[in-house]
Amino acid sequence: MNVASGYSVASNYGSYNAKTSQAGSKSFIIPTEAPFVEAPALGPLTFQKRDSKYDPFKDIAETSNVNFPEYMQTKNTPTRSDEEILKELEELAKEHARTGVSKHNDERYLKLMYEYISSVSPDRASILKNSVTEIKERLGSEFPVAANSQDYSMSNAYQQINSQIKEEKNEKDKKEPIDYFLEALNYKEKTKGSSGGTISSITKNGDYYTIDVDYGDGKKTTLNYTSDGEFVSMQMQGNNYYAGGIDSSRGAVTAVQFFDDNGYRIMDYDPNGCLRQKWTKEEGERAQEIFGTYNATYNGVVA
Numbered sequence: 001m002n003v004a005s006g007y008s009v010a011s012n013y014g015s016y017n018a019k020t021s022q023a024g025s026k027s028f029i030i031p032t033e034a035p036f037v038e039a040p041a042l043g044p045l046t047f048q049k050r051d052s053k054y055d056p057f058k059d060i061a062e063t064s065n066v067n068f069p070e071y072m073q074t075k076n077t078p079t080r081s082d083e084e085i086l087k088e089l090e091e092l093a094k095e096h097a098r099t100g101v102s103k104h105n106d107e108r109y110l111k112l113m114y115e116y117i118s119s120v121s122p123d124r125a126s127i128l129k130n131s132v133t134e135i136k137e138r139l140g141s142e143f144p145v146a147a148n149s150q151d152y153s154m155s156n157a158y159q160q161i162n163s164q165i166k167e168e169k170n171e172k173d174k175k176e177p178i179d180y181f182l183e184a185l186n187y188k189e190k191t192k193g194s195s196g197g198t199i200s201s202i203t204k205n206g207d208y209y210t211i212d213v214d215y216g217d218g219k220k221t222t223l224n225y226t227s228d229g230e231f232v233s234m235q236m237q238g239n240n241y242y243a244g245g246i247d248s249s250r251g252a253v254t255a256v257q258f259f260d261d262n263g264y265r266i267m268d269y270d271p272n273g274c275l276r277q278k279w280t281k282e283e284g285e286r287a288q289e290i291f292g293t294y295n296a297t298y299n300g301v302v303a
Contacts, residue, residue, distance in 0.1 A: 054067075089294055124277070143246075242256065
């Protein structure tokens, strides 16, 4: 791949996740983004993926592997000093000033940029591979609607609730419908071969129930059902990701945000099946340094 075709200048640094959501098909607000506080803007310059496209979920489905795309930046151990990189950059800036070549059309410049910034980059490659693999495995064990089956729909349980309530001999022994709902859900959580998640909370929003299940080790799942027990949507959270968009009919992932170990948002997977990089504060500062060095040298020649 020609690395030069993979970048363009933009005005958007990576950030902690903003509070946004989108409406579901059943008039229910499905949170596709994690509820984190957004970080302040840091400056006008960064790099953003332009023409390249990579779908890690399609890749792992077809090859059982997750490859890291060339157009994105990940942690690398420097093989030479900053001074050596900047010296080569200055010589390249002088050449561009004399020949009129744009730095964005010169792969040498982009490789120098990558080399200079990568020393402070998060380990996106490992985070991406581990997170996508874990999400795929969790969908196989946790997704509440089995393929071509209603085994994990609560509607069957709800069909029995009224008859169960009527069979209660004493009024004081009768349970609320939601109690039967939770019993059914707890039973399925314990019998479907997963790690046995614990229901940590349940809230009612109009005609919908939202149930939070904690599996430990940072793994949490949110399940959304109608008041009749029909499954609507789910969201998954792990140590380095928040999968807010999951197709409720087949368990396909449509939107994910990836975070480094400090909780900083470093990648987005969008509904178009495209992985995009979000730059960190440290990467932005290094980018400003290399831009400043290049521009000062270039302008010194053309002045």
